[in-house]
Amino acid sequence: MLVRNPYARLLTGVALAAVALSTGCSVTTENSGNEVSVGTGSIKKDAALSGQTIAVGSKDFTENIVLGQLTMVALKAAGATVTDRTNIKGSVNTRQALLSGDLDVYWEYTGTAWITYLKHTDPIADSQQQYAAVVTEDKEKNKVVWAAPASANNTYSIAVREDKAKEWNLKTLSDLAAFTKSNPAQGTFCLESEFLGRNDGWPGLTKAYGMSVPAGSVKSVDTGIVYTETQKGTSCNFGEVFTTDGRISNLKLVTLEDDKKFFPIYNPALTINGATAAKYPSLATLLDPITAKLDDATLRQLNEQVDVKGQPAAQVAADWMKKQGFIA
Amino acid sequence: MRTTASRDAETLAPPSRWRTVLRSHSAMPVVLAVVLLAMYLWVNSLQLDEIERRVLNPDTLLRMLGQHLKLTAVTTVIVVIVAVGAGILLTRPALRWLAPAATGLANIGQATPAIGLLVLLTIWLGIGFTTALIGLVAYALLPVLQNTIVGLNQVDRKLIEAGHGIGMSPLAVLTRVELPLAVPVILAGVRTALVLTVGVATLATFINAGGLGGLIVTGIKLQRTPVLVTGAVLTAALALLLDWLGGVITELFRPRGLD
Numbered sequence: 001m002l003v004r005n006p007y008a009r010l011l012t013g014v015a016l017a018a019v020a021l022s023t024g025c026s027v028t029t030e031n032s033g034n035e036v037s038v039g040t041g042s043i044k045k046d047a048a049l050s051g052q053t054i055a056v057g058s059k060d061f062t063e064n065i066v067l068g069q070l071t072m073v074a075l076k077a078a079g080a081t082v083t084d085r086t087n088i089k090g091s092v093n094t095r096q097a098l099l100s101g102d103l104d105v106y107w108e109y110t111g112t113a114w115i116t117y118l119k120h121t122d123p124i125a126d127s128q129q130q131y132a133a134v135v136t137e138d139k140e141k142n143k144v145v146w147a148a149p150a151s152a153n154n155t156y157s158i159a160v161r162e163d164k165a166k167e168w169n170l171k172t173l174s175d176l177a178a179f180t181k182s183n184p185a186q187g188t189f190c191l192e193s194e195f196l197g198r199n200d201g202w203p204g205l206t207k208a209y210g211m212s213v214p215a216g217s218v219k220s221v222d223t224g225i226v227y228t229e230t231q232k233g234t235s236c237n238f239g240e241v242f243t244t245d246g247r248i249s250n251l252k253l254v255t256l257e258d259d260k261k262f263f264p265i266y267n268p269a270l271t272i273n274g275a276t277a278a279k280y281p282s283l284a285t286l287l288d289p290i291t292a293k294l295d296d297a298t299l300r301q302l303n304e305q306v307d308v309k310g311q312p313a314a315q316v317a318a319d320w321m322k323k324q325g326f327i328a
Numbered sequence: 329m330r331t332t333a334s335r336d337a338e339t340l341a342p343p344s345r346w347r348t349v350l351r352s353h354s355a356m357p358v359v360l361a362v363v364l365l366a367m368y369l370w371v372n373s374l375q376l377d378e379i380e381r382r383v384l385n386p387d388t389l390l391r392m393l394g395q396h397l398k399l400t401a402v403t404t405v406i407v408v409i410v411a412v413g414a415g416i417l418l419t420r421p422a423l424r425w426l427a428p429a430a431t432g433l434a435n436i437g438q439a440t441p442a443i444g445l446l447v448l449l450t451i452w453l454g455i456g457f458t459t460a461l462i463g464l465v466a467y468a469l470l471p472v473l474q475n476t477i478v479g480l481n482q483v484d485r486k487l488i489e490a491g492h493g494i495g496m497s498p499l500a501v502l503t504r505v506e507l508p509l510a511v512p513v514i515l516a517g518v519r520t521a522l523v524l525t526v527g528v529a530t531l532a533t534f535i536n537a538g539g540l541g542g543l544i545v546t547g548i549k550l551q552r553t554p555v556l557v558t559g560a561v562l563t564a565a566l567a568l569l570l571d572w573l574g575g576v577i578t579e580l581f582r583p584r585g586l587d
Binding site for chain 2: 091117119121190192193196197198219220221224225228229232234235
């Protein structure tokens with residue numbers, strides 16, 4: 001007789017939900033660990049790192065995986081052996097792995113550390129000040145060492161289809177605020193539940209720009225769906241996106257300028273486990289020449305090569321490093 | 329002093345089911361009440377920051393719980409109507425050959441990862457309640473359909489033939505012999521579907537259909553453990569409560585002859 005145990009089913013359901021939560025929310029990349037040969041370019045062999053094994057991690061979305069791959073290429077060029085632990089599900093798990101020593105290094109964003117890990121509710125508007133505050137507090141509380149930040153800022157933005165932006169003459173978020181007032185029927189938004197919950201997300205944004213959007217016009221959906229629904233433009237005309245995402249230009253979306261500088265700054269920087277940093281002090285500066293080149297346009301272009309053109313992240317990273325002369 | 333006659337009447341009268349059922353099923357509500365109270369006291373003892381307060385307030389929690397219940401209830405009603413109806417049809421002699429194909433189809437609905445199904449459906453149907461409902465129904469159909477078919481097939485053939493023999497119409501045999509005897513098995517399938525639906529409905533938040541999944545996702549993404557725990561405990565408590573309710577109903581609906 002086929003009477004199944006409901007508790008076993010509940011467990012299955014919860015497990016499925018957990019798997020879906022951890023895998024369903026972002027672009028993941030297969031073959032991210034393709035072997036690439038690394039010759040000597042402007043990154044020289046480092047005596048302290050030579051022959052040592054460094055575990056490099058990353059979160060589970062394209063940009064972070066690409067940054068992890070760039071790091072691995074640089075470490076190999078410096079003579080180290082790397083363990084590829086990129087593509088860990090979720091920020092929190094990745095961070096835990098760094099704190100526990102399972103990872104030696106991975107790229108983190110200043111805004112994420114400030115709000116999510118160090119649990120401040122309000123961001124610091126100035127990029128330098130926020131970085132400095134994070135560096136001090138993270139060292140003090142968690143012994144984590146931060147290398148220099150990149151100028152790229154992978155923050156939130158509101159995107160809309162190119163043709164609609166033109167039709168409605170929208171360039172900035174202030175334009176959007178005025179538009180939602182005069183055209184409430186068209187002021188529909190697709191947002192992630194995370195964005196809806198954060199102070200530096202929807203609650204703060206509407207306050208800063210004086211927008212009042214009725215709850216019925218705000219749809220809470222998953223990241224991937226934000227892009228496709230905004231592109232379709234039926235359920236929502238506006239979507240919350242990340243500024244360095246390769247899909248923005250590919251789906252013919254434009255982002256509206258944050259003219260009141262409301263959104264926090266998310267500069268990526270290499271974070272290093274405290275014990276590792278003490279053992280290999282040169283790790284903190286090894287990537288500086290690479291970090292200096294990472295601006296919004298560069299990251300968006302690297303992301304697009306993976307997300308849109310489908311190239312393996314390892315290949316994209318190695319090609320770019322060669323082009324820049326870091327390796328040969 | 330009671331007479332022999334009245335004592336006989338007492339034993340012959342069916343014993344009150346309510347009392348026995350409630351006595352044998354009293355543990356679960358007590359356990360759930362204790363767990364929920366413990367969670368409430370724990371969350372209450374914490375210093376919640378602004379982000380946590382934004383979701384952990386009675387208004388938001390009741391709204392999410394309401395959405396979750398609505399998704400579960402509507403899904404269950406649709407699943408019971410569709411799957412029990414289909415199960416009855418598929419056990420009639422004329423359509424019996426279709427049963428493997430139909431359960432195969434229901435199997436596909438359950439085997440497909442729910443999150444994938446939901447996201448695929450949004451491409452076609454857009455986001456919202458209806459899309460979530462279709463995904464959930466596809467997911468929960470199998471246990472009820474399967475148990476209806478099994479429940480009806482396990483009814484003793486002799487009883488069915490006896491029904492025909494005393495001149496009952498096929499419909500009367502179905503409603504007065506087959507279905508009453510299949511009810512415990514069918515209801516076991518419904519309970520499974522209920523519990524399953526409560527769990528999978530946490531994914532509805534990904535397509536703007538609300539529910540307690542919103543708490544779980546926010547808790548994970550923003551690393552706010554009280555929010556995550558509240559979402560998970562409420563979901564589990566709801567599943568266990570509905571399963572308990574299903575257990576009580578099963579007992580009450582069980583044919584008296586099986587007591």
